[in-house]
Amino acid sequence: MNKVHNFSAGPAILPQSAIDASIQALQNFSGTGLSLIEVSHRSKEYEAVVAEATSLVKEILNLNDTYEVVFLQGGASLQFDMIPMNFLTPGKSAAYVNTGVWAGRAIKEAKMFGEVNVLASSEDKNFNYIPKDYQIPLDVAYYHCTSNNTIYGTEMFDFPNSPVPLICDMSSDIFSRPFDANKFDMIYAGAQKNMGPAGTTLVIIKKSLLEKANTKVPTMLNYKIHIENGSMYNTPSVFAIFVCMHTLRWIKSIGLEAMEVRNKAKADLLYAEIDRNPLFVGTVVPEDRSRMNVNFVLTNKELEEPFLKFCKERNLSGLKGHRSVGGLRASLYNALEIDSVQALVTAMQDFEKLNA
Ligand SMILES: *Cc1c(COP(=O)(O)O)cnc(C)c1O
Numbered sequence: 001m002n003k004v005h006n007f008s009a010g011p012a013i014l015p016q017s018a019i020d021a022s023i024q025a026l027q028n029f030s031g032t033g034l035s036l037i038e039v040s041h042r043s044k045e046y047e048a049v050v051a052e053a054t055s056l057v058k059e060i061l062n063l064n065d066t067y068e069v070v071f072l073q074g075g076a077s078l079q080f081d082m083i084p085m086n087f088l089t090p091g092k093s094a095a096y097v098n099t100g101v102w103a104g105r106a107i108k109e110a111k112m113f114g115e116v117n118v119l120a121s122s123e124d125k126n127f128n129y130i131p132k133d134y135q136i137p138l139d140v141a142y143y144h145c146t147s148n149n150t151i152y153g154t155e156m157f158d159f160p161n162s163p164v165p166l167i168c169d170m171s172s173d174i175f176s177r178p179f180d181a182n183k184f185d186m187i188y189a190g191a192q193k194n195m196g197p198a199g200t201t202l203v204i205i206k207k208s209l210l211e212k213a214n215t216k217v218p219t220m221l222n223y224k225i226h227i228e229n230g231s232m233y234n235t236p237s238v239f240a241i242f243v244c245m246h247t248l249r250w251i252k253s254i255g256l257e258a259m260e261v262r263n264k265a266k267a268d269l270l271y272a273e274i275d276r277n278p279l280f281v282g283t284v285v286p287e288d289r290s291r292m293n294v295n296f297v298l299t300n301k302e303l304e305e306p307f308l309k310f311c312k313e314r315n316l317s318g319l320k321g322h323r324s325v326g327g328l329r330a331s332l333y334n335a336l337e338i339d340s341v342q343a344l345v346t347a348m349q350d351f352e353k354l355n356a
Pocket of ligand 1: 075
């Protein structure tokens with residue numbers, strides 16, 4: 001079969017080593033003679049997987065012992081509820097910035113549990129930039145932001161020095177570059193963008209934040225319970241965490257510094273073509289362009305469907321923009337190789353010649 005270049009926004013491309021290890025483990029997991037999807041999550045072989053995935057997260061992000069790491073279910077979306085349930089303490093409000101659909105959903109859920117202070121929003125320009133001109137109040141329970149806006153293609157490259165606990169949804173750019181993780185009180189990420197398959201969510205929480213958590217929280221939604229039980233309060237997403245562990249091994253083998261060099265080279269190549277090619281135009285202000293999700297449109301909207309068809313014939317898959325914004329979106333997550341981006345750029349150039 002010809003190689004399919006996978007630009008899907010999520011579930012998304014994973015390293016071949018993680019896929020190969022999964023195929024093998026579906027046949028015979030860790031020498032048990034059993035398939036990965038039929039072993040007990042409490043077997044010593046599987047407990048070793050969760051332990052390694054957890055310690056790889058700490059090691060790659062340089063987290064010190066003041067942090068806890070757990071793998072939960074319910075997607076990043078359940079975190080939109082768990083965060084205010086656990087940390088929006090009575091009498092306080094929580095601060096959010098609205099940078100797109102996911103941030104908006106986080107805000108909507110938080111409002112069910114208490115008062116929400118939306119410090120800034122880029123909705124006025126269809127979320128094509130990251131608001132920067134705002135102050136985080138001193139008296140809020142926490143400040144929540146979204147580092148990469150998967151649907152609109154904007155990314156935060158600088159994080160504020162927050163006077164209150166800093167909580168970030170990093171679902172679509174975690175492990176894509178080095179950053180100071182110790183600056184955050186909580187980081188969470190659904191696995192299916194840059195870390196693994198759908199079915200598990202990585203949650204990193206600082207112990208000092210946990211100490212301030214509400215006490216009356218339903219058991220399955222209580223961070224402390226999941227942490228005390230090492231991601232095994234109930235049956236975890238056995239398969240998904242296994243694939244995450246292998247993806248994390250691959251990330252570690254490259255290192256975040258080199259990962260950033262790779263990701264920047266891919267994004268630079270594609271944005272340069274978008275800016276050069278008269279058929280295409282980027283939708284995001286240049287300084288906030290995401291390296292993970294590149295959003296663009298055709299200057300002549302009638303050429304959009306033909307271009308997508310042209311791409312499909314060349315095995316360039318997953319390029320249709322999110323249904324809420326339209327246009328095109330190329331997701332360039334960690335595991336995507338630069339030759340896939342080159343294939344897309346070549347298609348853009350050939351399409352230009354055809355339509356000259
Ligand atoms: C995809 C995504 C979500 C939603 O993740 P689910 O796992 O589907 O709940 C939340 N935030 C961001 C930034 C995302 O990219």
